[in-house]
Amino acid sequence: MKAILTDITKCIGCFKCVKACKETYDLPGDYPRRWTQNDGLSALNWTSIVIKPDDHFIRKQCRHCIEPACVSVCPVGALKKTKEGPVIYDNDKCMGCRYCMMACPYGIPRYDWDQRIPYIRKCIMCYDRIKNGQQPACTAACPEEATIFGERDELIAIARQRILDNPGKYYQDKIWGEHEVGGTCVLYLSDIDLSFLSYDRKLDNEPLPHTTEAAMKAVPPVFAGMGAAMIGLHWVIGRRMKREQENKPKGGSE
Amino acid sequence: MDRVKIFKLILWIVTGLGLSAAIARFAFGLGVTTNLSDTTPWGFWIGFDVVSGVALAAGGFVITATVYIMRKEEFHPIVKPAVLTAFLGYIAVIVGLLFDLGLPWNIWHPVVQWQHHSALFEVAWCVMLYTTVLALEFSPVPLEETSRYAKIRSFLMRYRLVFVILGIMLSTLHQSSLGSLFLIMPFKLHPLWYTPILPIMFFISAIALGLMMVTFESLFTSWLYRRKAETPLLAKLGKAAVWVIAIYALVRFIDLGARGALGYIFAGSFESIMFIVEASMVIIIPLILLSIPRTRHSLKGLWAASLLVVLGIVFNRINVAGLMMTSATGSHYVPSLSEILISASVVSAAVLAFLFAVEHFKVWERKPIDPEAKVEKLPEFDRASNTWLGRPEVAARIKYSLAFVLAVAVGLMFWPFDRLESRGIQDTPVVKARGGEKLIINGNRNFDLVLFKHKMHEDTLGGKESCVKCHHMNIPGDKESGCWQCHADMNKYTDAFRHDWHASPSGGNLGCVKCHEPDQPKMALTASECNECHKDLIPPGAAIKVEDYTAPGYVDAMHGSCVECHKEKAAALDKPKLPQCTTCHDQEVSDSINQAIAAKHEGRKSPWVTMPEIEEN
Structure with missing residues (x-):
């Protein structure tokens, strides 16, 4: 599975990745709108750089979770996790319910709010380029190798090596995205706390789709069980009423 | 005017x-048109029209189960209105959803694109099937026995039990699955509402709501048409509701206890207040009202209890569907006027359809007296237009149409078209500093509030033209730049002086004035000198001169203390080479200095420079 590793300590905040993304997908210029968030992402900005005090530049983009919440909630299969790693989106299948936006723990999918025919927009890890053996536009554009592309296992190994080589440099010696919500394909190394990237400050390692799975598995038995219970109840009560009627002396209610 | 007429007129206008x-x-x-945003993609339409709408229509399956499964024949008079309410409720849900969906013409996609792992997919299917079942359940009413569709009617009547059971099965599923929709958001939904048994909670509360909605609707229509309310029957529903609400309360609080979330109730936060309001509306007050037999059998008691439960559970649904996520997402959402109007109009249209049905079909045992259908009434004359409007029902139709069309026109006229030009940050115009020239701001977004001198910043930055220096820096959603975006040297590590080491013992952001002059820009130049605090920094009689000691970097400090002395000695001893670089530094070192300088110019952290040991001359 392909992945991206972004090392916050290496990023110099040149915005070349953002520019490359916009050029690749021919995204027009963006300006702040009522519905945009404070992080620079929008339907026209699929990756952005969040600036934090003390020269920290954090590139924000879709995390391409291994078990993505957005894919699992989509009622029409418009979002798809590919075997190469990227989570991609199909315009033609979408019906615009925005459940994916509700379900994403990182708040990544954005909407074409100003369009009459709106679609979901987010980073697709340059799926077409990856299929052709190229690397995504953003990682190719990075002059400092702060954000790199490769196999997920290899990138994790590289990250481990960096942590080993620089003890105490990285925050809690943690690879962000290695385990949270079952692991993501966009990994971060950082010297500051990156928990602000997700809504919940402490994301569980349990993949989010598992939360709904139990309820969804209960659907067929509940459906059948309720039917059986109702038929049974109807029959039992009917029989009891009949008996009561028989036992009653003549001249009862009916 | 008759209250039915006024009510209908209002509904047509809405x-x-x-x-x-x-x-x-x-x-x-x-x-x-809406106030939805990237952080609040689901708003009032989902919370009220869809999630609450489905729950409000729960009366259909609750009452059919009571009559046809439990065989409580005494409730038969309220079956038809309950099924009708449910049917219209589901139609309203679907219509409401059409406004919310971004691509409403693709609403049929779940039919062909199966996604069994999605709770919404399941809800979509259930709602679709149940609406069909409800249509089949209700259609014997309009297809009256004497009509030519009598055959269809008798066919539908024969399989009524099948429809009823199917309806209950489907309702069980989607009433609970609406709760499953939010299971995937443990990171957003407040722990007072988020629970793995959300589907069960939704199902039980839907039953309670179903009972109370039927009660409310019966009370309301009896008020509207001046009929006699079925109070004894409604009291029995109330008694059943006591049990259901009690079970709901039990499950709710046991669940809160088991998850250790009871403490949040008394946390005093926005969420805890909302929870207390919700619990009083749904559980505490109705339980008291309905368990006292005297209030249960009184119209006032029933009115109060049913209204509270209906509004309370709608409130619960809205809470779960987004309101209680706002503190996690940090968003601010109030539905726009368009959102509220569209929701209200969907409900109004459903109520109008309900009134039409009860006036024209045998929904109740006795049709209400239609105020417009009084045959003996004379044709109406409109004095304003000087025309005969025709028979009363025609006259009414003309009036309603006129009200409706005028309402559309007025609505379009007053629609806030300036919203269309919502370019840039419309919501945050630059205003004069509120309440004088000083503001308390969350300058570094770390919620350590500081007193910010707006006027002083404006003046020092160049008057009125300087606004853009802080405001509108094209940072989406941000009203103004954070302090650190200009005060870039703030909190920065310098070689000799670490600002944060000094800042935190001085009291964080409140301690700035301990070193910096209160009325001056906060930067290294205006900081007080080190020796003002560190009195023992320079021992008496030291050779180092410290007149201008304003927290220099290590390099500057070393240069300052050595080179000045070297210069003096160079003049005094006539050794011109003494103050030159090479006296102290050898050639290798200049590279590291160059590196440090280069790094500084790139705006990156300069590495620590180790000075070579100075050779004795």
Whole structure:
């Protein structure tokens, strides 16, 4: 599975990745709108750089979770996790319910709010380029190798090596995205706390789709069980009423 | 005028206003008509129209189960209105959803694109099937025995039990699955509402709501048409509701206890207040009202209890569907006027359809007296237009149409078209500093509030033209730049002086004035000298001169203390080479100095420079 590793300590905040993304997908210029968030992402900005005090530049983009919440909630299969790693989106299948936006723990999918025919927009890890053996536009554009592309296992190994080589440099010696919500394909190394990237400050390692799975598995038995219970109840009560009627002396209610 | 007429007129006007908002919604898109945003993608339409709407229509399956499964024949008079309410409720849900969906013409996609792992997919299927079942359940009413569709009617009547059981099965599923929709958001939904048994909670509360909605609807229509309310029957429903609400309360609080979330109730936060309001509306007050037999059998008691439960559970649904996520997402959402109008008009249209049905079909044992259908009434004359409007029902139709069309026109006229130009940050115009020239701001977004001198910043930065230096720096959603975006040297590590080491013992952001002059820009130049605090920094009689000691970097400090002395000695001893670089530094070192300088110019952290040991001359 392909992945991206972004090392916050290496990023110099040149915005070349953002520019490359916009050029690749021919995204027009963006300006702040009522519905945009404070992080620079929008339907026209699929990756952005969040600036934090003390020269920290954090590139924000879709995390391409291994078990993505957005894919699992989509009622029409418009979002798809590919075997190469990227989570991609199909315009033609979408019906615009925005459940994916509700379900994403990182708040990544954005909407074409100003369009009459709106679609979901987010980073697709340059799926077409990856299929052709190229690397995504953003990682190719990075002059400092702060954000790199490769196999997920290899990138994790590289990250481990960096942590080993620089003890105490990285925050809690943690690879962000290695385990949270079952692991993501966009990994971060950082010297500051990156928990602000997700809504919940402490994301569980349990993949989010598992939360709904139990309820969804209960659907067929509940459906059948309720039917059986109702038929049974109807029959039992009917029989009891009949008996009561028989036992009653003549001249009862009916 | 008759209260039915007035009520209908109001409903037509609201429907008309809603239609104007609906036209705007489809003409201009979701962004400018709603207050939905990237952080609040689901708003009032989902919370009220869909999630609450389905729950409000729960009366259908609850009452059919009571009558046809439990065989409580005494409730038969309220079956038809309950099924009708449910049917119209589901139609309203689907229509409401059409406004919310970004691509409403793709609403049929779940039919062909199966996604069994999605709770919404399941809800979609259930709602679709149940609406069909409800249509089949209700259609014997309009297809009256004497009509030519009598055969269809008798066919439907024969399989009624099948429809009833199917309806209950489907309702069980989707009433609970609406709760499953939010299971995937443990990171957003407040722990007072988020629980793995959310589906069970939704199902039980839907039953309670079903009972109370039927009660409310019966009370309301009896008030509207001046009929006698079925109070003894409604009291029995109330008694059943006591049990259901008690079970709901039990499950709710046991669940809170088991998850250790009881403490949040008394946390005093926004969420805890909302929880207490919700619990009083749904559980505490109705339980008291309905368990006292005297209030249960009184109209007032029933009115109060049913209204509280209906509004309370709608409130619960809205809470779960987004309101209680706002503190996690940090968003601020109030539904726009268009959103409220469209929701209200969908409800109004459903109520109008309900009134039409009860006036024209045998929904109740006795049709209400239609105020417009009094045959003995004379044709109406409209004094304003000087024309005969025709028979009373025709006259009424003309009036309602006029009200409706006018409402659409007025709605379009007053639609806030300036929203269309919502370029840039419309919501945060630059204003004069509120309440004088000083503001308390969350300058570094770390919620350590500081007193900010707006006027002083404006003056020092160049008057009125300087606004853009802090405001509108093209940072989406941010009203103004953070302090650190200009005060870039703030909190920065320098070679000799670490600002944060000094800042935190001085009291964080409140301690700035301990070193910096209160009325001056906060930077290294205006900081007090080190020796003002560190009195023992320079021992008496030291050779180092410290007159201008304003926290220099290590390099500057070393240079300052050595080179000045070297210069003096160079003059005194006539050794011109003494103050030159090479006296102290050898050639290798200049590279590291160059590196340090280069790094500084790139704006990156300069590495620590180790000075070579100075050779004795």
